[in-house]
Amino acid sequence: MSRDVDGITQISTDELKAIITNQAKEPIIIDVREVDEYEDGHLPGVPLIPMNVIPTMVDQLDQSKSYLLICRSGRRSQNTALYMKEQGFANVRNYEGGMLDWDGELTFGQEWIVKDPKELDT
Template identity: 60%
Template sequence: MAFEQDGIKQIEVSDLKELINNTTKEPIIIDVREVEEYEEAHIPGIPLIPMHTIPNVMDQLDKEQTYLFVCRSGNRSQNVALYLQNQGFENVQNYFGGMLAWDGEVKSGPEWIVSDVKELKK
């Protein structure tokens, strides 16, 4: 059941599974961990934009779009959501508990490391 923390909507495991199986394009789910963590295990089909690169690509993100961020425990993704919210993004969400709470399918390897934010529009 989704809830709010520090003004950011928190999505839990069951909600995330529903969103992944949903065919709509919202929200765009983004993993913000480091490349090594992502390659070790990630949710299939979820792109990676490491947290430290978010300020560099922020201008390419659509402020009208909804984004849901994922990390290892939910802390870095919460910080990314708060940062973007402070930059004028109103539709940002956090996956509460992160990959530590994920009990669904995982994939390893460099499946979708984003080099150009336009790739997210696929």
């Protein structure tokens, strides 16, 4: 069951698995870890925008869409979600347990490192 921390909805592993299984266009799932962490294992099909790059791209992200952020433990993604909320994003969620809690399928390497936020509209 989801809970709220500082105005950000926290998503559990089971909820994340359900979102992935449904293959809906939203929420847009974004990994906010560093490139080397992403290469070492990430959720299949999930793009990477490192936390420190988000501020340079935030103006190009669609505020009307919903986002779900992932990191190693849930801390960086929570901070990034708070930042996005401050920038006017109404629907940003956090994967609370991060990759430390993920027990599903992984993909390795540089599958999808976002260079242009318009890539997320595909």
